[in-house]
Amino acid sequence: GGGEARVRVERMFGLMDRFLTSDLISLQKDILDHVEYTVARSRFSFDDFEAYQALAHSVRDRLIERWHDTQIHFKRKDPKRIYFLSLEFLMGRSLSNSVINLGIRDQYGDALNELGFEFEVLAEQEGDAALGNGGLARLSACQMDSLATLDYPAWGYGLRYQYGLFRQVILDGYQHEQPDYWLNFGNPWEIERVHVTYPVKFYGTVEDENFNGGKRKVWVPGETVEAVAYDNPIPGYGTRNTITLRLWAAKPSDQMDMESYNTGDYINAVVNRQRAETISSVLYPDDRSYQGKELRLKQQYFFVSASLQDIIRRFKDSHSNFDDFPEKVALQLNDTHPSLAIAEVMRVLVDEEHLDWNKAWDFVCKIFTFTTHTVLPEGLEKVPVDLLESLLPRHLQIIYDINFDYIEELKKRIGLDYDRLSRMSIVEDGAVKSIRMANLAIVCSHTVNGVSRVHSKLLKTRVFKDFYELWPHKFHYKTNGVTQRRWIVVSNPSLSALISKWLGTEAWIRDVDLLAGLQEHAANADLHEEWKTVRKVNKMRLAEYIEAMSGIKVSVNAMFDVQIKRIHEYKRQLLNILGIIHRYDCIKNMEKSDRRKVVPRVCIIGGKAAPGYEVAKKIIKLCHAVAEKVNNDPDVGDLLKLVFIPDYNVSVAELVIPGADLSQHISTAGNEASGTGSMKLLMNGSLLLATEDGSTVEIIEEIGADNMFLFGAKMHEVPALREKGSAFKVPLQFARVVRMVRDGYFGFQDYFESLCDKVEVGNDFYLLGYDFQSYLEAQAAADKTFVDQEKWTRMSILSTAGSGRFSSDRTIEEYAEKTWGIEPCRCPF
Ligand code: CR1
The missing domain is CATH 3.40.50.2000 (Glycogen Phosphorylase B;)
Structure with a gap:
């Protein structure tokens, strides 16, 4: 009867602690228990991966408690619910994000240290959940x-x-796709x-x-x-x-x-x-x-x-x-x-x-x-x-x-x-x-x-x-946004700490508009020093990764210039590469004594091409062919390096974004619906080199056109320019760099021929030729600014300070209030 059941429930409650606690000893005990009973390894002998698994399971336990409470609460309140149907979710890793959102990152760090492990090292053991393609x-x-x-x-x-987005492997500069059988090692997060x-x-x-x-x-x-x-x-x-x-x-x-x-x-x-x-x-x-x-x-x-x-x-x-x-x-x-x-x-x-x-x-x-x-x-x-x-x-x-x-x-x-x-x-x-x-x-x-x-x-x-x-x-x-939890707190902990210090609060992690408070310190010399230090540390981390991956040594004093996104003609990675060829050509042709004036650059490109998208794959190959030449030319040295980062994914983004000085968002105006990478980079203090496309138009309104490097045909001009076709004049430098590729300067002459055809006068749908001149001018402006480190740092701070509107918290609030008609339903503690 009911009485018996009640006695049973009471006994069960008596046996349980109300919730798992997260003090040092409890965390250590939970991790070791999971080593022994879940991973089934001896607690006296387990490796980093096993430690990660045990750690993940102890986090999972804590997630489950809250999750149960939330579901019970929703059920009791029966609010209007939003069901978000999507064929793709690109979650990346879960460990760091979870412990940060649970508010127990430091506790775990300390607990692990005493056991002889480092949180960051274990976090690296996790593979990405890549159940999606890109921006969407x-x-x-x-x-x-x-x-x-x-x-x-x-x-x-x-x-x-069962197979997420393919892994990109580069062989001889060509993209190959390998299946991502991501559940091989189990998935503690589900x-x-x-x-x-x-x-x-x-x-x-x-x-x-x-x-x-x-x-x-x-x-x-x-x-x-x-x-x-x-x-x-x-x-x-x-x-x-x-x-x-x-x-x-x-x-x-x-x-x-x-x-x-x-x-x-x-x-x-x-x-x-x-x-x-x-x-x-x-x-x-x-x-x-x-x-x-x-x-x-x-x-x-x-x-x-x-x-x-x-x-x-x-x-x-x-x-x-x-x-x-x-x-x-x-x-x-x-x-x-x-x-x-x-x-x-x-x-x-x-x-x-x-x-x-x-x-x-x-x-x-x-x-x-x-x-x-x-x-x-x-x-x-x-x-x-x-x-x-x-x-x-x-x-x-x-x-x-x-x-x-x-x-x-x-x-x-x-x-x-x-x-x-x-x-x-x-x-x-x-x-x-x-x-x-x-x-x-x-x-x-x-x-x-x-x-x-x-x-x-x-x-x-x-x-x-x-x-x-x-x-x-x-x-x-609803203008897109990105979560500052993952894209600042998880991926850039030193910047996160710096922001909290200068704002005197961590409240910006929930209320991102508070970032605007950095504006008043944008000229503060102490902040500048700390900001530069943080940026340098992130660049060193990225430089180590680049060297480990590709053997290329890059100097952290150079400007790190990144373009990371799916490879697509409209996103114009080809414009970037042609710009790099131009830069290389200039260095080659200049007097030795003038080379001192060149601002050193590390150009970083990352992204996957759809397996059947030939043009995109050729762009990847061209990038490697150019890199091969440039990176091995003693005339160039540290003045210019080109690095293609293979297998770009969420985790790679977490590493690259905090280390970017400059980032490129250079789609032909009218083609990028929004763009979200730009928002992550902006939050992390990268300066943007961009066309007035997608959400960039709104970014300009927030941080001002003079806080970034803009170029290119405007959206309303594009249709007419396309119509004109061969009637507009393409700069000589453009014709020259395309000719270099055509003539086999970087090898693979036949293979690149069709790529060159795509940007010939009359055929240049994405207007690379038309935009080339202003692209080079924007690049020159970036160089000039980089020499003035004080100005650059101020612009960088103002980028972060002006990024508040681009949090997905704002986007979701707009959806909730204006489109879905739902209200918060907060689980009481
Ligand atoms: C768009 O190309 C936008 C994201 C998210 C992409 C990009 O401009 O920021 O969606 N589209 O809205 C996409 O991934 C499959 O389509």
Whole structure:
């Protein structure tokens, strides 16, 4: 009876300490216990990796406590929840971030020291969780950190890929891709929920069934796969709140194939089952071209279906009908990748929960919000109708029905303008009939967000002009931000300590606007000395890494100039490399005595190219070919070095960003939706050399154009310049450096030919030739400033001081208040 149960619970409580404590002895005991019982090594003999595992498990225990409390609290309060659906999360490492957010970094450091270990050394043992490609995926990770820190009742949902983003290996200067089987050594940061599973169905047919005197549609699927939840607790900083990132893995389902076991071919039946797991096996490594692959669509639906079953189950736990659904649930579509969720919500509500179509539609229009991350047309997904029809026949019908109602409505609004109607249709009639996922997302979401102000402007005036004219109220923007927890506190502890010292508080870690308080000290000579020391230490750390990796010795007195991001033509790494060739050429051609005046540079480039993106791969090769020549030229010495950092990822970024004096964000204006690397570099006191693109426009407003090095064609000039093609004059220096590459000065003449063609007059879509002159001028201005270390340091301080607006805390608050309509729900201590 109840009495017995109560006695049992009381006894259990009596046996437990209320919470794990984090004093020195407890931490040491917990770590050693995990060495012995979890890692199963003797506490008298374990190596750094085992120590890391034990350490991670002791942190995990503390995360779990808070996480339980938070989930119970959310359940009790039943607030409106935000569900963040994203096919990609680029989390990187978890250890340092967790202990910092839990507020026990120093305690762990001391505990380990006495045991003979160093926290930093153990932290290096952790591999990156790289379940994403680039900007979009890292943004999701930053936003999860902010959602937790700001106490929002939020869940992230995604896929637990077995292979994360490929590892980039450079052989002879060429990129090779190696699989990232990241779960090989276990993952202490996730909790496998063997009982949180849902069936996900594919294929089959749709049948009409009699129902309540009428007909209704019933999907009879042909294949079932099981989704298993893996929970990743995400701790907030300065709060007990710890939220959930729930990632789904595919497993064979018992419902799948009962009959195949009767065929006698037992071995093959089992082997076939195993194939279910391929759905969550590999992340697509191309971040902006979609080829309508079945596996990709399967991944999308798999994660959408499992997430929605989970969300609806949670809703039904505390509600007896659906009336309050839109008051309790907000669904955020991170790009178009999860937009099948729209059709799935309709299907579940109508086919399974038997709501009428109009009511379900009304809910859909209230719960979905959509953020797009690109301006490039090839970044907009299209799904061939044939593919959808075979994989998800019922969803195709629903999308057609949505489209029918919408087009009827549209005709009433805009008349029979068939061109416009066909542009705005969710269904594209063409050689390959397909579904335009962006149109689906726009039609069905109440808000369409851009990721910076100018991005939103481009959406309204170009990409989604037709929609903007119809529904101006839907279009908004939330300028991206990054979390200062990871990008200052974790990655740059010395700068972090310095900031806290000069502000007299650590409060900026939660309230980043306080960084502006550094402004008043921007000319203080003591701060300058300390600032320079911190920067130098970070540069030394980076220089050691460069030498260990590539054997290249670089001088920390040189200006460290970095460009780190995915390799893409529009991001113009090629402009950077051509600029480096120009610099090299100048050094070669100058009088020996003049070389003293050259400001020494270490140019650092890092980034991955999509495996099938030939041009990007050639850019990587060119970088290596130029480096080979420049780095080994005795005429040049320390005046110029070029380093390509292989396998750029979150951890590498944490090392490179604090060591950057200058960083380049040089996309052709009108192409970068926002850019977030620039924000991390700005926070860390790097000066920016940039075009007026994406969020840079807003950075200029915060720190002033004279606090950075700007160049290049303006956004409004670009279309006309492209039109002009060969009519504008390209500077002689540009023609000269391209010719050097063409003529085989760096070898590989044939291989680079097509790359050179890409920037020839008339063909130069990204305007490298047009922008070259002003690029060189901006570079010269940077050199000139670097010589004046006092000025440089002041600008560096003002960069950090002016970076407050670019915290993801601000972004998330805007989303919460203006788009999702959610409120903080803080777990009491
Ligand atoms: C955009 O290219 C933006 C991030 C985050 C990227 C970049 O400008 O800062 O998204 N898009 O919003 C992307 O990764 C796959 O697309």
